[in-house]
Amino acid sequence: MAESLTLPCCFAIPSVTVAPVMTAPLVSLSASLKLPELKGSNITVSVPTLALRSATSSSRLIHRVGRLVCESQGTALEYGSSRQSYKWHRVLLKVSGEALAGDNTQNIDPKVTMSIAREVASVTQLGIEVAIVVGGGNIFRGASWAGCSGLDRSSADYIGMLATVMNAIFLQATMESIGIPTRVQTAFRMSEVAEPYIRRRAIRHLEKGRVVIFAAGTGNPFFTTDTAAALRCAEINAEVLLKATNVDGVYDDNPQRNQNARLLDTLSYQDVTSRELTVMDMTAVTLCQENNIPVVVFNLAKPGNISRAIRGERVGTVIGGKCDSAAVRG
Template sequence: MAVSYSFVAFFNSISSSYSSSFSKPSLGSLKPHYGLRVDSKNSSRRLVLSCSSSHMDSNSDTMDIGQTQVSSTAPFGLTMSEANMSRSSCKWQRVLLKVSGEALAGDRAQNIDPKVTMSIAREVAAVTRLGIEVAIVVGGGNIFRGSSWAGSSGLDRSSADYIGMLATVMNAIFLQATMESIGIPTRVQTAFRMSEVAEPYIRRRAVRHLEKGRVVIFAAGTGNPFFTTDTAAALRCAEINAEVVLKATNVDGVFDDDPRTNPNARLLDTLTYQEVTSKDLSVMDMTAITLCQENNIPVVVFNLSNPGNISRAIKGERVGTLIGGTRNSMAART
C-alpha cells in the first residue's frame, strides 16, 4: 500500500527533531513543549508521552502507554486503602434493597414524598462510597396495587398487575433522578422493554453496572402478573449473586402480633424461614420466602424512616428483624 511522501517527510522531521532534543539536552535552554518521543533505550517497546519544561528534573511526568495506570482514589474522594478498610468492616459487599411503595409515600400527603427519596439516596451514597454494591427493587403500592384493583370495572388480575408494574417504573425513574442529583451514577432496568426511559433487564449488564460502582434499580417486578415485587427482589437477588435482601418498610421489623392493635407486641430479633411460613407472618409472600430459603438468602426487615438504618443493616448491626441468618456477635442494637 502506497504511503504519502508528505506524511513520511513529516514523521521523519518530527523524529529527528525530538531525537536531537533529548539526545543533547541543555539545562535552562529548552522551551516548554508537549510531544511524543521514543525511548532511546528500547524504542521498539516503549512510547513515552512527555511534558517538559525549561528546567528538566528526574520527576517529570511520563505516561507509559504499555502500562495500565490505576487510580489511587476511590469514588466520593476516599483513597483505595480507606475504601477497602471500610468495605471489610461491612457484613455484606453486594446487597439488594427492597423499597416498598408505601414507604416512598412518606406521610401520604402525595404519592411520592421527595424527602423520602432524598433520604434513601443519601443513605445509599453513604454505603456506595465505601465500595458496597447496591441494587434496588421498588414497589408500586403508593400509586397502584394490582391485587387491590382486580375485579373493579371489569379489570382482570393480569391487567391490574401490569398497571402495578408501570407504577414501579414511575417510582424507579423518580428515585433515579433523586440519586443522580447528588452524584450517584444510577441505571434503571425494567423487566419488560421500555427502551425510551430505561434499559431492559439483562443480568450480565446489571452485574457489570454494579462492578463499576453504579446503583441499579430493577423496575416492573418480574415482568409477570400474579407475582409481587417481594418475589422480584428475591429473584433478582439470586440472579445477581447478592448476599442479602434488605426489606425497607414503614415498620420496625417483624412482631409476634400486630403492633397497631396490640401495644404489647414484641419485636422479633431473628427468625427462621420455617417460622415465617408456619406462623404465616406477613413479612413477604410465601413465594419470596421460599425462594430465599432455597438460595440461602437472608432477609433483613427494618424501618426505612429511621435515619441510618440502611447503612446499619448493611454493616450487620442489630437493626430490625433478621430472617434466615445469624447476627454478628459484635453488633449492638441501635
C-alpha cells in the first residue's frame, strides 16, 4: 500500500538524498510535490527548487539546515543537503533602539533598517529561522523619563513599549519591501497593527520561514527589552541570543574612557555578574544562565556582522552556554 502527502512550497532544497528514518517507511520526493511510500534501498533525487511544508494539521514538518523530517502516520523523510551546516538553526536577534538611530540625525535611519533586512534575508534563504526583539531607546526610554513632570515609572515604561512597536512596524515594512515575509507580535493587544504574542503561533511562523518581530517588551513595566529578548528566546526554543549593539563586543573596561580596554572573546555568566558588566541587565543574564542560552554580543554597524553572527561565525563576544567557543568562533 502506498501513502502520499501533498506538500506545497516553503523551503528550497537543491539536492536531496532520501533514506529511511528509524523504522518509518521510505519516502521519496518528486516534482509533483507528492511523497509516495517506497520500499527498498536508499535513492537519490535531484530537485532544483523543490520546497516542502506540511499541508494538513495531521502532518508535522520539522525543518533544519541539512535535515528535513516529515512525520505523518508513521511516515518519515530525511535528506542530506550539499549546503553548509550552520551552527544555529533558530536564533533570536536583539536590536537596540539606539542602533536603529544610526548617526542619530533622526529617530530611525532607513539605511540601518535596510541593512538589517538584507542580512536577515541572506540567512533566512539558507533555512535559518530568525526572530527579532527590538528596543525603543531611539524614541523613548522609560527609565530616563520616569519622574519628569510627575510621570511615574510604570507609565514611562509603557510609553517605551509603544516606542518598540513603532520600531517593529518600521522594520517589518522594510523587510517586506524586499520580499521577506514578516510578522509583528506585541506583548499587549494592538490588533489593528500587529498580532498578539502567542507562543505556538510564533513558532509556527518561524517553521514556515517567516521572520517574527517581538515588540512591546514583556508587556510589563520595570523589565528591559534585554529581558524580553531572553524570555522570548527561551519560549521559542531559540539556540542563541544575538545582541546587536554599537560596540564590537564586551570589553574589560569602558573603551570610551580607556583606550587600552581589551575586547573579550568569551565570558561566563558569572563573569558578567561578578564584574558588573553592563552588557545586559542582571535579569536577562539570569534567564539566559538558567536556560543555558549563549549570548553573542557584536557590532551592528559593521557590514556582514548580522549574517556572520547568525551563521555562528567568529564575531564579537560569546557569553556562557554549553556551546564550544572554538566552534562558535569559526
